[in-house]
Amino acid sequence: xxxxxAGLKADAIAAVLLFALAIAFWFGAESLxxxxxxxxxxxxxxxxxxxxxxxFLSALLFVQSLAARPAAGSEEPEDxxxxxxxxxxxxxxxxxxxxxxxxxxxxxxxxxxxxxxxxLFHGRVLSLRLVLGCAxxxxxxxxxxxxxxxxxxxxxxxxxxxxxxG
Amino acid sequence: xxxxxxVFEAITSWPIVVAAFVGVLWGMCGGSLPGISTSIAMxxxxxxxxxxxxxxAMVLLASVYVGAxxxxxxxxxxxxxxxSGSAAATVFDGYEMHxxxxxxxxxxxxxxxxxxxxxVGLIVLTLLTExxxxxxxxxxxxxxxxxxxxxxxxxxxxxxxxxxxxxIAGVLGxxxxxxxxxxxxxxxRFTFGRPELLEGIGIVTVMMGVFAVSELMMQSRRSDxxxxxxxxxxxxxxxxxxxxxxxxxxxxxxxxxxxVLGIIEGLTPGGGGSIASFMSYNxxxxxxxxxxxxxKGSEEGVIAPETANNVVASTALIPTLSFGIPGSNSTxxxxxxxxxxxxxxxxxxxxxxxxxxxGLFGGLFVANFAMLLLGxxxxxxxxxxxxxxxxxLQGGIFVLIIxxxxxxxxxxxxxxxxLVMGLLGYVLRTLRFPLLPLVLGVVLGFMIESxxxxxxxxxxGDHMVFLRDPTAAVLIGLALLLVATSIFREAKYxxxxxxxxxxxxxxxxxxxx
Numbered sequence: 001x002x003x004x005x006a007g008l009k010a011d012a013i014a015a016v017l018l019f020a021l022a023i024a025f026w027f028g029a030e031s032l033x034x035x036x037x038x039x040x041x042x043x044x045x046x047x048x049x050x051x052x053x054x055x056f057l058s059a060l061l062f063v064q065s066l067a068a069r070p071a072a073g074s075e076e077p078e079d080x081x082x083x084x085x086x087x088x089x090x091x092x093x094x095x096x097x098x099x100x101x102x103x104x105x106x107x108x109x110x111x112x113x114x115x116x117x118x119x120l121f122h123g124r125v126l127s128l129r130l131v132l133g134c135a136x137x138x139x140x141x142x143x144x145x146x147x148x149x150x151x152x153x154x155x156x157x158x159x160x161x162x163x164x165x166g
Numbered sequence: 167x168x169x170x171x172x173v174f175e176a177i178t179s180w181p182i183v184v185a186a187f188v189g190v191l192w193g194m195c196g197g198s199l200p201g202i203s204t205s206i207a208m209x210x211x212x213x214x215x216x217x218x219x220x221x222x223a224m225v226l227l228a229s230v231y232v233g234a235x236x237x238x239x240x241x242x243x244x245x246x247x248x249x250s251g252s253a254a255a256t257v258f259d260g261y262e263m264h265x266x267x268x269x270x271x272x273x274x275x276x277x278x279x280x281x282x283x284x285x286v287g288l289i290v291l292t293l294l295t296e297x298x299x300x301x302x303x304x305x306x307x308x309x310x311x312x313x314x315x316x317x318x319x320x321x322x323x324x325x326x327x328x329x330x331x332x333x334i335a336g337v338l339g340x341x342x343x344x345x346x347x348x349x350x351x352x353x354x355r356f357t358f359g360r361p362e363l364l365e366g367i368g369i370v371t372v373m374m375g376v377f378a379v380s381e382l383m384m385q386s387r388r389s390d391x392x393x394x395x396x397x398x399x400x401x402x403x404x405x406x407x408x409x410x411x412x413x414x415x416x417x418x419x420x421x422x423x424x425x426v427l428g429i430i431e432g433l434t435p436g437g438g439g440s441i442a443s444f445m446s447y448n449x450x451x452x453x454x455x456x457x458x459x460x461x462k463g464s465e466e467g468v469i470a471p472e473t474a475n476n477v478v479a480s481t482a483l484i485p486t487l488s489f490g491i492p493g494s495n496s497t498x499x500x501x502x503x504x505x506x507x508x509x510x511x512x513x514x515x516x517x518x519x520x521x522x523x524x525g526l527f528g529g530l531f532v533a534n535f536a537m538l539l540l541g542x543x544x545x546x547x548x549x550x551x552x553x554x555x556x557x558x559l560q561g562g563i564f565v566l567i568i569x570x571x572x573x574x575x576x577x578x579x580x581x582x583x584x585l586v587m588g589l590l591g592y593v594l595r596t597l598r599f600p601l602l603p604l605v606l607g608v609v610l611g612f613m614i615e616s617x618x619x620x621x622x623x624x625x626x627g628d629h630m631v632f633l634r635d636p637t638a639a640v641l642i643g644l645a646l647l648l649v650a651t652s653i654f655r656e657a658k659y660x661x662x663x664x665x666x667x668x669x670x671x672x673x674x675x676x677x678x679x
Contacts (some may be wrong), residue, residue, distance in 0.1 A: 014597050018334060025341060028356055035351035039619050040627035043348035043355055050341045059332045064330055078387040079596050088383035091564075095379075095585045098568055099578055111290060111565045118561035121386070134561075141565050149196075149210065151573040156514050 005054035010079075011065035026051035090121055106156025107146065112138025168517055173292065176221065176528025181471040185218070185226040186532035191235060191540055192196060193233020198572060204234035204250060206573075208499040212506075220522045225529025227503050232284055232495050232533045235439060235479040236541065239276040239472050240548060244269060245563050247378035249570075251369050251379050252439030252475035254605050259460065259467030266463050269549045270407040275465055276472035277541040279421060283473035284534040286425045287432060292527045295484050303448055304637045305434055307620040312632065312641035313434065314614035319645040320448040321603040322386055328591070331599045335412055337605020340614075342367055347428075349616035350623065357445045362579040365608070367587075369440075369572060370588045371580060372608045375587020376594070376601050378567050382560055383592045406545040413465070420466040421448035424473035431474070433479025440609050441480040443471035443600075452651065526541025628644040 029047035069128045078084035094117045115134040124130055145151045176182045178244025189211070196207025208230045238253035243260035256276065263272035305313070315469045321336040357363035414421070425448040431442035431590035450470035451460045460467045486497040490511035504511055509519055516523055554562075571584045594601060625631040632638045 010597055032351055032355055035348075035353050036438075037351040039350055039623040041619050041622060043351050043353040047344050047355065048342070050337050050344070054334065054337050054341070057330055059335060061330050061334065081387075084387040088387050091379070091383045091386050092589060094564070095568070095581065099581050099585075102572075102578055102581070107569075111569070114565055114568070115558070115561040118564055119557040120558065122557035124557050133558075134610075137562070141569060145569050145573060149199075149573070151569075152576050153569070153572065154200070154578075163661050165438075 012062055014024075015062035015065060018057055018061070022051045022055035022058060025054065059121045091118075094118060094121065102154050102156075104157055106158055107153035108138045108142035109156065110138075111141045169292075169520060172521050172524035173528035173531070176225070176525040176531055179221075179525075182225050182525065182529045183532050185222045186229045186529050187536045187540070189226045189229025190233035190533050190536040192233075194237040194537070194540060194544070195233075196230070197234030197237025199249060199566065204238075204496040205499050205628055207232065207234050208496055209247040210220055211516070212499065212503060215503055220504075220509060220519070220562075221525035221529070223503055223507060224500070224526045225523060225533070227500055228530055229533035229536070231500065232476070232479050232530065233537060233540075234496075235475050236277065236280045236472075236537055236644060238475075239280070240273065240545070241566075243272045243468070244532075245378065245559075245566075246381040247563065247567065248373050249370075250439070250574055251373065251605075251609050252442065252443050252471075252478070254373055254377075254609075255443040255471035255602070256468060258447075258602065259462070259464045262461065262463035263465075263468065264280075268463065270405050270546070271409075271465075272468050273541075273545050273548045273549065274406050274408040275417075275469045276412075277406075277443065277538060278414065279417075279424075279469035279473040280476035281534050281538045281541075282414075282421065283424060283428060283476035284480055284537065285531070286320055287428060287477035288527065288530050288534065290429050291480045291530075292524070295361025295488060306635055306637070307617040308632050308635040308638035309344045309623065309641060311614060311617035312619055312635075312638040312645070313441070314610045314617065316641045316648070317444060317610045318606060318614065321445050321606055328598065328600060330595075331544065332603045333531075335594065335599045335601065336603035336607045339372075339604040339609075340611045342372060342604075343608050343611020344615070348618050349612065360579070362575070362583075366612070367583065367608070367610055368574065369605075371584050372587050373605055374567055374571060375584040376591030376604060377480065378563065379584060380591030380595055382567075383588060384595060385556070385560065396634035406542060406549065408542065409465075409469075416467055417469050419453050420446070420470040421473050423453060424470045425477055428474040428477025429481050432478040433484055439475035439482075442474040442478050444606060444609075446470040446474035448648075483526075487515060506588075530646075547620045 026048060029044040029051060030123055032044045032047070034042060034044075044086065092115065097117065098114055101113060112134045114130060115137045117135065119130060120126060142153070146153050188204045192211060193204070193207055194289070196210070197204055208227050211226060211230055215226055218226065234250075236253060238248060238250040239256045239260065240249075242248040242253040242256040243264055246257055246261045248254040248257050260276065263269065319337065321332055343366070345363055347353070347364050348355055354364060409417075423440075427446050427449065428442045431439070431445075447460075447467060447470050450466045451457050451464075453467050454460070454464070456464065456466075482497050483500070486501055488511070490501060501511060504515075509515060509522060567584065568581055571580045572578070574580065591601060594604065621631050632642060
């Protein structure tokens with residue numbers, strides 16, 4: 001019974017947030033500059049229509065969440081576990097770390113660090129073998145994307161350091 | 167008959183055969199790497215074609231196209247990361263089959279379905295190019311708008327069990343598509359002053375975020391995070407399983423639907439593999455004897471979109487060669503290669519250079535068989551690779567996602583954007599919103615809005631233009647029919663049958679997940 005209510009509550013909260021998003025989207029569209037090139041509908045036409053639709057549908061979802069009875073088993077236990085969501089957020093935190101590290105460490109080293117971070121995140125014990133494996137992984141991805149496909153990945157501070165040392 | 171002679175000459179010419187194999191191999195590798203789109207894979211080979219004779223050069227590039235269209239399905243099935251829009255519809259049942267330890271079966275279905283689809287497209291290309299070419303000219307801005315509506319009508323069907331949530335996801339997708347420079351006036355919309363957003367949020371960014379990053383997050387929720395599932399997968403066979411003739415016969419309806427839709431979409435410049443594969447998925451479900459299996463590892467759900475996008479890989483060449491209208495970035499690269507070799511696309515190409523045109527068709531026949539052979543050899547080790555222990559697999563997938571997304575614009579901002587999309591996908595999946603309508607909205611948003619407004623601009627705001635244009639009127643009628651059928655089916659299924667309620671709810675859950 002408690003689980004059912006949790007599912008309904010989540011839908012109701014989602015509906016309220018979506019309604020707020022619809023209002024924000026409407027005002028965002030309203031503030032768009034008008035252009036004579038925009039034609040009969042203008043640049044804000046579709047966004048306003050979508051904002052209206054989103055508002056209507058989120059109100060409908062809210063009503064539905066009050067009236068409907070979700071079937072048992074439609075939720076996973078992790079859906080209501082804050083620690084599970086935190087663990088999922090860990091992946092985003094690692095990704096944010098990549099954004100910070102990439103311009104400094106360069107592509108190969110950052111990818112090696114990313115492989116290591118994900119392995120440690122999933123419970124692998126830090127060891128020389130693991131570090132070497134991740135370093136090899138970083139080198140392999142560097143070979144694939146930079147050397148073979150010619151993608152201009154960030155070199156990091158190393159070329160500047162080498163130039164300074166030289 | 168002379169045309170068939172050119173085709174035969176190409177099939178028996180070593181340089182053409184080698185070009186077809188190399189092109190397909192390169193295309194499969196490039197197409198399977200997220201971010202390295204078909205057009206990039208083709209463009210990377212373009213400089214190497216300068217010294218080749220025109221026939222071999224065109225076969226090499228067209229084979230990359232064929233290989234890449236197939237290659238996109240490999241990460242879609244194995245790691246829930248569609249490398250291109252045309253592989254997005256494959257994710258739902260392909261990845262579900264992978265989770266059930268049926269990766270070899272799913273990849274086999276997509277390989278054989280894709281090969282047969284490619285050959286069907288090629289037969290149409292060879293025999294009917296000159297006759298079907300005029301079809302492309304029927305598409306005016308109102309018709310493109312109607313085509314977009316027809317594509318978006320799929321939302322009604324793929325949201326079965328959760329129609330309101332499906333519609334909300336579709337609206338969110340369309341809203342994401344409005345970010346960037348307005349297609350008509352040039353006004354910047356919802357860019358928050360970031361120049362990186364002026365070109366909008368890319369389809370690949372949205373797909374990789376909501377599918378792949380959210381999947382990494384979902385798998386990380388448990389501390390053993392899919393460890394048991396991964397162990398079960400590791401124990402399952404890693405062998406590629408090609409479908410038997412009996413299986414292919416059983417899946418004939420889904421394939422025929424995909425052939426027809428693939429041919430129509432291929433003829434439509436700009437229609438592309440994405441709409442064809444989404445619509446084929448939808449129609450295969452609609453006409454299936456077992457629609458309840460869709461989203462839970464349905465064979466039809468894999469073979470339909472995969473067949474359709476490979477049909478398009480061949481038939482998209484019809485407007486490109488006949489009128490010089492490239493329907494996609496990939497065919498634009500092919501068009502560029504034609505011009506580099508001094509060949510002017512258009513009706514005269516068929517009479518002035520039949521050796522090149524029909525040599526290309528012959529080379530594509532070889533390319534489709536090369537795809538089958540190379541797929542049969544290469545896919546078993548690939549399946550083995552994705553069954554490595556989860557910490558290493560997840561790390562590898564994360565590196566692939568970040569490298570792929572960075573390589574599109576060489577922008578760190580895009581990495582941030584994909585994480586935001588991942589969070590959006592995670593929230594929507596947790597709340598049981600279906601993701602397919604969201605992706606459809608993003609894929610079709612620009613096409614719908616730009617052609618709607620262009621049509622109104624041409625007619626000073628007269629909406630009747632959509633009914634006066636016969637192609638648009640037919641397509642809008644079809645869209646209404648599809649929506650009405652979906653609503654009717656939904657109403658029929660949701661009649662009080664208490665024991666089925668849970669099943670339907672689960673169905674929608676699986677589609678979303």
